[in-house]
Amino acid sequence: SQQGEEDPQALSIQEGENATMNCSYKTSINNLQWYRQNSGRGLVHLILIRSNEREKHSGRLRVTLDTSKKSSSLLITASRAADTASYFCATRQTGANNLFFGTGTRLTVIP
Amino acid sequence: EAGVVQSPRYKIIEKKQPVAFWCNPISGHNTLYWYLQNLGQGPELLIRYENEEAVDDSQLPKDRFSAERLKGVDSTLKIQPAELGDSAVYLCASSFAGAGDTEAFFGQGTRLTVV
Numbered sequence: 001s002q003q004g005e006e007d008p009q010a011l012s013i014q015e016g017e018n019a020t021m022n023c024s025y026k027t028s029i030n031n032l033q034w035y036r037q038n039s040g041r042g043l044v045h046l047i048l049i050r051s052n053e054r055e056k057h058s059g060r061l062r063v064t065l066d067t068s069k070k071s072s073s074l075l076i077t078a079s080r081a082a083d084t085a086s087y088f089c090a091t092r093q094t095g096a097n098n099l100f101f102g103t104g105t106r107l108t109v110i111p
Numbered sequence: 112e113a114g115v116v117q118s119p120r121y122k123i124i125e126k127k128q129p130v131a132f133w134c135n136p137i138s139g140h141n142t143l144y145w146y147l148q149n150l151g152q153g154p155e156l157l158i159r160y161e162n163e164e165a166v167d168d169s170q171l172p173k174d175r176f177s178a179e180r181l182k183g184v185d186s187t188l189k190i191q192p193a194e195l196g197d198s199a200v201y202l203c204a205s206s207f208a209g210a211g212d213t214e215a216f217f218g219q220g221t222r223l224t225v226v
Contacts, residue, residue, distance in 0.1 A: 042217035101153035
């Protein structure tokens with residue numbers, strides 16, 4: 001079962017534009033992580049934000065976390081065609097080591 | 112450093128046949144996960160191991176699915192008998208459940224087609 005839901009399900013933008021994806025989850029968490037998956041490949045970890053953090057940056061990635069709303073967003077700035085992939089949020093629940101994934105956002109960056 | 116290795120990459124079997132998937136996690140990682148991913152969906156957790164112990168198998172359909180992790184290293188996931196609805200990608204991931212937050216590292220997955 002999916003523990004998170006992402007919005008939008010699909011996003012298509014022009015190269016150079018920014019892409020924003022949102023994630024909502026249901027339970028109390030220790031941290032929230034974002035992963036990327038290219039077609040037919042495994043998932044690759046992008047960034048982790050702890051429950052006591054509100055914002056985190058890594059290169060062209062910016063993640064925010066609002067634990068009161070149980071939501072997170074991933075911003076990719078100055079997108080490139082190579083950013084085309086599916087992006088998933090994953091939550092590590094409080095008191096457990098399980099990692100539950102959302103439904104994903106399919107991002108297409110048009111050159 | 113080698114990543115998580117899964118085999119086979121692809122498997123086609125007839126329904127009612129058994130099938131097994133193998134996973135070799137990253138050396139030193141004590142946590143191992145098996146996930147199922149349907150097309151266009153996110154990974155769904157089947158089972159999580161801490162060393163050789165299955166600490167959460169609540170999502171594993173135990174009537175036909177089984178898993179083991181010998182000596183807390185490699186793991187196998189078995190389906191017997193396979194059904195058409197089992198067609199999916201089976202992903203293995205590992206992480207180190209030490210102090211602090213950790214990310215999971217994924218293998219390339221095994222794409223199963225049941226015909």
